[in-house]
Structure formats: structure tokens, C-alpha cells
Amino acid sequence: MLTNNSQILRIDFRLKYHVLFWILYFLLNFLRWGAYYDDYIYSFKSNLVEFSLHIAFIYFNIFILIPRFILKSRYISYIFIILFCLGLIYVLKTFLILFLISEDIWPEANIRYQPFGINHIISECVGELYVLTLASSVYLTMNWLRERERNRKLREEQIKIKLKNFENQIQPHFFFNTLNNLYSLSISNSDLVSSVIIKLSKLMKFVLYDVKDNSFVPLVRELEYIQNYIDIERLRFKNIEVITSINSNIEHIFVPPMIFITFIENAFKHGGYKGIIKIKINCNTENDQYFVFEVINNYVNSKEAFREGGIGIENVINRLKLLYQNEFELSQTSKLNYYIVKLKIPVNYEN
Template identity: 45%
Template sequence: MKEKWFKNTSSFIPVKYHVLFWTGYFTFNVIRWGSYFNDYWYSLKSNLVEFPLHIILVYINIYYLIPKFILTKKYITYITLFLGFLFVLYSARTGLNYVLVTENIWPEAESQQQAFTFNHIIAVTLGEIYVVALATAIKLTADWIYERKRNEDLQKIQLKTELKFLKSQIQPHFFFNTLNNLYALTLEKSDVAPEVVLKLSDIMQHVLYDMKEPLVRLFDVIRYIQNYLDLERLRYGDKIISTIEIIGEIEDVKVPPLLFLPFIENSFKHGVKNVEHFKVNITFENMDNKYLNFTVENAIDEQQNINNTSNHGIGNHNVKRRLELLFKDNFELKTYIANGNYCVQLKIPIQ
């Protein structure tokens, strides 16, 4: 399919703004030259002849010459065609003014001038270039604003899409682990299996509904984490010792869903099998309603290579990437060893 002339692939400026621009510019020109010659009737007639030609050249330049030749780096072709259009416009303008307005084709000159002389051609074409440059500058500015907004919108869509993808990766991982726990209990014909089903149902309700929201109540998140800890305790029995400590008011605090669970999951994944008694301590601290400090500590095997933190799972790329998307540089994530415990500390702004 051949490309159509005057096809605008940039910003769309409503017709009313084109009309307002040319009406305002025409009025200004009539008053300006009418005052200069002290003859407003002559100024009106000459502008009625010239302005349609201005408009034609401006739109040819904006919607055809620039997209087809400037954007494709065919500069010599652009200059050649533009000069050709300028000459055609000069000829048409000069002829129409002579026939319809006045035989004095250059009234602002000090003496009577002839058409198609060097000085007259330069004077007329410079005036046309001024009009074209002004209109083109306005159009390119509108295109720049439009393109910047479009890029910002695309970036927002990309970030939302990536966040949804990362969250979708977390959910199957969690349910896979939980179903494994339930499977182990059913093999043992444990009486606590029904309780596991109830807690899993509560967690599924949280995931299905809260995951659609950008922010959820921290109170609900903590209840969700408590259910997870209960499920792990049902699986491992007295081997699990867990605490959740809350410092400060959290009633009005909201956080992104499923942000903290991966850290707790990793604690069980890499710690519970290697110690006789697995202790995990979780803390949520409201720091003056500005930041939320989340800490999780769990016991580790002394024989474990404590220097290899990536094996502990906290180096999970998805978690870090999600934090970057959510908070950019406004968060702190630390992992360290203290008193035989592996510690993760996450500080995020309260939203």
C-alpha cells in the first residue's frame, strides 16, 4: 500500500486550534500592516490573497516534506523541494496581488519595484520562511509534548505489566509449597489436614481479591503471614517457633500485596531442614508514619556457608526487581548474619 500524502503520524491537533491560530495570526497581520500603511482595506485584501498560500505551504511542509524527507534524512531533496514550493508560492502570490489588489507589488519599498527582481524575491520568500518556521516550531513543540506523554504512558503500562508478571510468579510458588505441605499431612492421615484446608482457603481468598489492588492493609497482610506460619507449624510441629512483633500503629498503613511473604518463604526453604529447632522472628515497625521497617530473622545451621547469601534465596531477582519498580531508589534491603541468625531487613516508604 502506498503511503498517503499529508499523513500525520505524530500528535493530533484538533481542527479548532488550527482555526484559532490562523484566525489570530490573520487578524494580527491585518492590523499590523494596516497600521503600517495607514490603509486597513488594502491590508485586508492583501492578506486575504496571501494567507491561503501561507496555509498551503505550511501544511505541505509540516505534513509532507518534514515526515517524508527530514525524518528520513533526505536533506538535499527537502531543501530542493522546499525552494521549489517557495518559488511557486512567490509567483502565485505576486500574480494574485497584481491582479486582485494593487499593481504596486511591493508598496513598502521606497520606490516602484518590478516583480521577479532579486530583492523582491528575497523579501517575499523570507516572509514566507518566517511564517513556515513559526507554524512548524509550534507543531514540533506539540509533537514533543505528545511524544513525551506517550513515552510516559508506555512506561507506566510496562511497569504495571511487569509488576503483574512478577506477582503472578509469586502466587504459584506459594501455593505449590502449601499444597506440598497438605499432601504430606494427608499421607500421614493427620487430623490437622482440615484445618490446613481452612487456612489455605483464607489465604486463597486474600490472594484472589487483594492481589488485584495496588495497596492492601498491613493488618490483613500480617494475618495472611500468620496463616502461613500456622500452616508451616502444622507441618513441622513443635520444631517451629515463630513470633510476630508489631511496633507502632499499623491500622492505617497500606503496603503492596505479597511483598513480604517471599522473604519468609525463603527462611523456611533454606533454614528449617538444617536445624533442630527452627526459630523465625518477624517484626513490623512504623517509623513516624514515614517508613515501614520489616525484619525477619531465622536460625541457621552453623555448618552452613553463611557467606553465600544467594543460596539463602534472598538474592531472588524477582523480589528485588519488584522493589525497584515499586519504590525506585526509595527503599533499603539488607541481609546479614547476627548471633547465629540470618537477618533480612527491608525499609519502605509508607503510602
């Protein structure tokens, strides 16, 4: 019932525009030719005849000829039908004016013309084609604009669905890893389990309440989320050195949720050298246009770093492409015993 009502309202809304267009166009012609003839009664009657034929011809063209011939590339047939319609309209218009309004079928010529003169035929057909082109162009342009807007909304919905699918993949993946960490702690050191549970509850709160239905979240909240994850890993590993450096004002910056956590997870998973995990996190902005997130971690063998496919980095890249198209930079390099991941994305400020 709601769908039917919305369709009726949409049809009524479109009908109002059509009626408004023809009323304004009729008034323009009525005033123009009334002033030209200095006879507004004649102008009203002649335009009434003309517009009745205009409207029938134009909607016949829009709803029947264009879909059946133009859109199917049957151009020759379309041209012949248009020529036939022009001839028919000329005959109808001429006789209606001749028998209902005036014997002077072409007063603007300042010469008394007889019906079916070549000049009169050409003039009437050109005028009819002008109206046909104008009205059809307006209608088709409005349809094109509506279709473009519909396609834009459809693409946005598809992007949202894809992003949600990626996020839904990330969250179980992340919590699965965290629960594994919690399990390891429960075996080795039960005193730390309660602390991990508290940290984990904060992570879940962020995912369930802050991330839900949000394409972007405050960067400050995202960094808090990362810090909670790091705190959990600190409880799990003893020899960890993590330094976070923020070199810009980030209060009003928004970022995609959980876009950085994969880099941190990989730093812990594949990092470590001589029994010590060293991680450096750098956050800064460039010219107030880009936000740069960089993770540097030590490692033993570069071939082992990021060797696993699946969700991980590939998922991050897919999300970035959906959100920013080509307006981002992601690099992964190694230098000596350090692995460097650097992500550069456009700054999205709070409105």
C-alpha cells in the same frame, strides 16, 4: 466499528486545533497590519492571499518534506526544495497581490517597490520562513508530546504485564508449597487439617480478590496475609517462635502485594537451629518516607540459606525494579547463627 469511530473522533479533534490555530493567527495578523496600514480591508485581502500560500506550504513541509527528507537525513535535498518553494511562493504571492488587490506590493516599506526587487524578495522569504518555522514547531512539538504520552502509557502497560506475570508465578508457587504442607498434615495429624483449610481459604481470598488488578494493597492486609501463612506453619511445626514488631503507624501505608511472603517462606524453609525455628519480623518507617521490612531467622549453615534460584528472591527483585527502579534497598546478611533480610521501599500512602 468502535476503532473506526474513535479514529474519526481523534482526526476531528486534531482538525479543530489546526483550524483554531490558523483562525487565531489570521486574526492577529489582520488586526496588526490593519492598524499599521490604517486600512483593514487591504489587510484582510492581503492576509487572505498570504495565508492560503502559508497553509499549503506548511502542510507540504510537515506531511511530505519532513518525513521524506529530514527524517531520512536528506538535508541538502530538503534545503533546495525549500528554496524552490520560497521562490514559487514569492512569485505567486506577488502576482496575486499585484493583479487582485493593489499595485503597491509592499506598502509597509513606504516606498513604491517594483516586483522582484532584492529587498522585497528577502523580506518576503524571511517572513515565509518565520511562519514556516512557527507553525511547524507548534505541530512537531504537539506530535512529540503525544508520542511521549503514548510511549509512557505503553511502558506502563508493559510494566503491568510483567508485574502480573511475576505475581502469577508467585501465587502457584506459594499455593503449591502450602498444599504440600496440607498433605503432610493430613498424613501426620488429621485433626489440624480443617484449621489449615480455613487459613488457606483466607490466603486464597486475599490473592483472588484483594490482589487482583491491584498494584498496591493496604499494608495491614498484607501483614494479615503473612500472619495466616505463619499460622499454617505453626500447625505444621511444633517448635516455632515468631515475633512481629510494628514500630510505626502503618494504617495508611500501601505496598506491592505478596512482596514480603518470599522472605517468610525462606525463613521457614531454610531456618531452624537445634530443632527450633526462631523468626523475628520488624516493621517500621523512616522519616515517613520509607517503609522497612526486616526478617531475622536462625539457621544452621549460611551456605544452605537461599541456595535455590528460580522464582524466590530473584522474582522479588524483578518486581521491585519494575515498581521502584533504583529507589529500594534489599540486603541479605548473616550474623552468628542468624540470617537477616532487610527491604527498604518508598512509602506509598493512601490518597
